[in-house]
């Protein structure tokens with residue numbers, strides 16, 4: 001039986017359609033019974049779609065490239081990165 005907190009963990013995968021069929025079914029069953037999670041999924045889906053339409057892919061690619069560079073630098077410098085984050 002799927003609980004609310006389980007649903008929160010897999011919610012984004014559910015919206016992206018990346019869940020196995022049986023898990024998708026249990027999410028749907030839960031949503032039928034649970035009003036809170038219906039609202040939660042609704043809000044998450046709305047913000048996900050807003051982000052997709054807003055960025056239209058290009059901004060994401062730029063962002064991912066920048067993140068990749070950051071990760072590459074962090075790996076070069078070693079794992080002690082928690083002291084100097086932020087601009």
Ligand SMILES: [Zn+2]
Pocket residue numbers: 003004007030034035036037
């Ligand atoms: Zn719930």
